[in-house]
Amino acid sequence: QGLLGRSVSHSFLSSASVTGACRAIQKLTRVRVVDNSALGNTSYHRPPKCIHVYNKTGVGKVGDTILLAIKGEKKKALIVGHKMPGPTMTPRFDSNNVVLIEDNGNPIGTRIKTPIPYILRQKEGQFSKVLAIARNFV
């Protein structure tokens, strides 16, 4: 049961305000955690939000690390897909997908079911373990 489009699944309020079409990931964007870690899958009254992007510009694209606020904790994460259209021949996903990660680059979960773009293989050195647990590639 993930975030379907613009429905606010974690909040109890049905009439919460929803921002316009999200583009790439920046501070305060709500993201969807796609691995099977306990932290990403247990529900909380607030959705996981980005609080910092480790980038010269504050805009995160596929392959960038961000700082996430989940369940009252800070956790680093890797962006694996966003709603913003990128260069041609690259996939555009219907939700902003993110994989939870430790400081050294090791993923917290053990399996990623959602498709991951092949472009991530460029950073094979840093994120080889994340690519190893990914099942589908697009």
Add this chain to the structure above:
Amino acid sequence: RASGDGKPEKFQPPPKPVIIDKQKQRAERRFLSPEFIPPRGRTDPLKYYMERKDMIQRRKVFNIPEFYVGSVLAVTTADPYANNKTNRFVGICIQRGGKGLGATFVLRNVIEDQGVEICYELYSPRIQAIEVLKLEKRLDDNLMYLRDALPEYSTFDVNMKPVSRLDHEEVPVNKLQVRMKPKPWSKRWERPKFNIKGIKFELPESKMKEAQKWSQPWLEFDMLREYDTSKIEEKIWKEVNEELKK
């Protein structure tokens, strides 16, 4: 044949069989890919002529099949980061944009409950094969509303077999009316500016009437917006066919 009179009957040759040449019937149905038609503007037609020459050169080497918005395609591209160096994606074509060599088409599919769209350039050298798995048209030219429709309408099996069809038949029009997720949508598809016929709107009558407030009924009579492409298409069709036969 035993008949009453003794005279031998004059030999009647059997009636000649009537051969319906389906190939000739097919030639009557022409398809000119929309990116050949130049847009309305003041640019020198020489630019479009040169682009068309390059497009025809590419088409001689690589087969780009006929397809419309709403047909299911499978595209294999060369990818340096994929194992086998090739990447195959199956999806429904939701939009065809761009003119000339920059013509693009967007394929959409839902994989593992995640909607994925990829915009491919038709004339990119990275594309190794385009197969049409199901050739059909839909009621609209632009199926962007599939993003807000229920995911079952965008899911297509990655290993689906190509649907066989006879060459001379008309391209079938799928009059499917798609059911949508609850509002809010990414765009207000009920408004007349999008002119969408392929959605089954389950909105109350008051909302549909309110949407009609934004209709612009004078637009269809605006003569300055008319762009009649029939003559241009004829010329380009002849030119493209001659070049391709060489």
